[in-house]
Amino acid sequence: MTRPHPHIARMSPYALADLSAPEGKTLISLSQNESLRPPSPKAIGAAAHAMGTSMLYPDPDWTDLRNALSDLHGIDADGILCGNGSLDLIGCLARVFSGPDRAVLAPVHAYPFFQTAARMADARFDTAREMDVTVSVDALLASVQPDTGIVFVANPGNPTGTRIPKSDLIRLRQGLRPDILLVVDEAYGEFSDHLGEMCFDMIAAGNTVVLRTFSKAYGMAGFRVGWGLFPPVIAEEVRKVMNPNNIPASAQIAAAAAVRDDAYMRETCEMTAALHDQAATGLRDAGFTTYPSFTNFLLLNLGSPEAAASADRKLRSEGVFLRPQGGASLPHTLRMTVGSLDAMNTAIEILTQWKQEGQP
Ligand SMILES: Cc1ncc(COP(=O)(O)O)c(C=O)c1O
Incomplete structure (x- = not known):
């Protein structure tokens, strides 16, 4: 009988969103932080065109995509690694820099x-407390172990939606031992780029990604x-554990086209911010509390x-799916993705009705 490695056997599968709408109800999903808008038409066109050459393996170096990102952000193309989603890169980083003798720390x-x-x-996972669902640099530094x-x-x-200023991230980096890798995950970074706090220059420290x-x-x-x-020495190690053909050609080509259509993405961010504010106001008017996001x-x-x-x-009984956050130690919260105004208004109406019914 084959047996999994004990640390894998101890794991629970990653909890994905449950999206099974009751019979007769139309599913409204505001649960996965997906965009309310499809990709740039230029990205869709480029992907469709690329399908014709799908008998070939994709570019293992993501050359065109790296060049597009390098031009947009004014960063060195050689320092860029691309993943099958950022989940892929997070997994690779954990594999290379943590393990039974090296723990992971996060808020x-x-x-x-x-x-x-x-x-x-197979690494221990340590956590540091937060202040008002916001990362605390002091708590992180105090939680560092040998x-x-x-x-x-x-x-x-x-799921907090909150952010800390770049000056705090720099203070965190300065307070951490040089042998500790700091990973700044900016999955939502584009939504706050207008604040002018891009962190790419932090990789110059050599131990930050x-x-x-x-x-x-x-x-x-x-x-x-x-x-x-990535700093070069870190990129070199991460590439060793990566699937060498990790991103389909059509996805690479589409992403490069999307980067070159910056105006479309910026417009998406503006639309999202406007709808976000409308929903926050609607929720507040209905007597609900939200955190800054x-x-x-x-x-x-x-x-x-x-x-x-x-x-x-x-x-859920009405087919509307937000995301409970017990998994992030916030069991008293629900996370609502900014979707269409109709979808969010439906959610707010149901919540208002729930409140009026005197629940729970
Ligand atoms: C903070 C954060 N990091 C990474 C990811 C994963 O993103 P990707 O779809 O690129 O794997 C998400 C997705 O929700 C996220 O919220």
Whole structure:
């Protein structure tokens, strides 16, 4: 009888969104932080064109995509690695820099996949408290252990939506031992780029990586393309554990076309911000509390785990799916992705009805 490695046997599968609408109800999903808008028409056109050469393996060096990103951000193309989604890169980083003798540290309400990546590498996963669902640099520094190997920080955070300024990230880097890898995951970075706090120059320290994705502001979650800027020595090690043909040719070509259509992505961010503010106002007017968010989602504070579970049941019974956040130690909350105004208004109406019914 074959047996899995014990640390894999101990793991639970990664919890994906449950999207099974009750019979007769139309599914409204506001649960996966997908974009409310399809990819740029230029990206779709480029992908369709690329399908004709799909008998060939994709470019293992993502050359055109790296050049497009390098031109847009003014960064060195050689430092860019692309992943099958940023999940791929997070997993590779955990495999290379953590393990039974090197722990992973993250804020307590961090993106749950950081923990999954640590478990896959058989590494201990430590957490640091947050302040008002916001990353605390002091708490992270105080939680570093002699065997800490990686610190993961998503900025802005998911599911919190909050962000810390670049000056705090620099203070974190300066306070960490040089042998600890700092991974700044900017999956939602494009939504706050207008604040002018790009972090790519932080990789100059030699022990910091900055990750981004095409799954959010670019509306390309289905293409599975993530990327990051890596110091050369780190990139060299990460490439050893990567699937050498990790991104389909059509996805690489589509992503490069999307990067070159920056105006479309910026417009998506503006539309998202406007809808985000409308939803936040609607929720506040209906008596709900949300946290500040610099992303394409809102985190609702329902007051207690029981209330959050009850509101979630009510929404699901109507076919509307938000995302409960017990997995990120926020069981009193539900996360709502910014979707169409109609979809969000439906969610707000159901929540209002739930409140009026005196739930839970
Ligand atoms: C903080 C964070 N990092 C990474 C990811 C994974 O993104 P991708 O689709 O690029 O794998 C997500 C997706 O929700 C996320 O919220």
